[in-house]
Amino acid sequence: MQLRLNQDEAWSLMMLVTAHAIDNGGLSTAGKEKIRQWQRSHAEGSAPMIELAGEINHSLGAYFEESTNRLVKRRGRYGRKKEMA
Secondary structure: OOOOOOHHHHHHHHHHHHHHHHHHOOOOHHHHHHHHHHHHHOOOOOHHHHHHHHHHHHHHHHHHHHHOOOEEEEOOEEEEHHHHO
16 A cells, blocks of 8 residues: 655645644743744744655555555464565
8 A cells, every 4th residue: 555645735734633632732932922923933834844745655655565564474384575575
């Protein structure tokens, strides 16, 4: 399985997560302001946002790669899916 977010999708995801943290995270006013500053530094189309989108895609790829490396039984023995291929 492969999932890749384009820059706009990554920005929308980042905004959703940070808004949820600000609204429901039980943070202090100073903590909320730090998150808002971080949001502003990752404006849509900015270099930090482009880098963040790449990091999100890398992390998603690593997660799905690990989750597909399951234990399988073949010829009476168990092994990792990748090792048995």
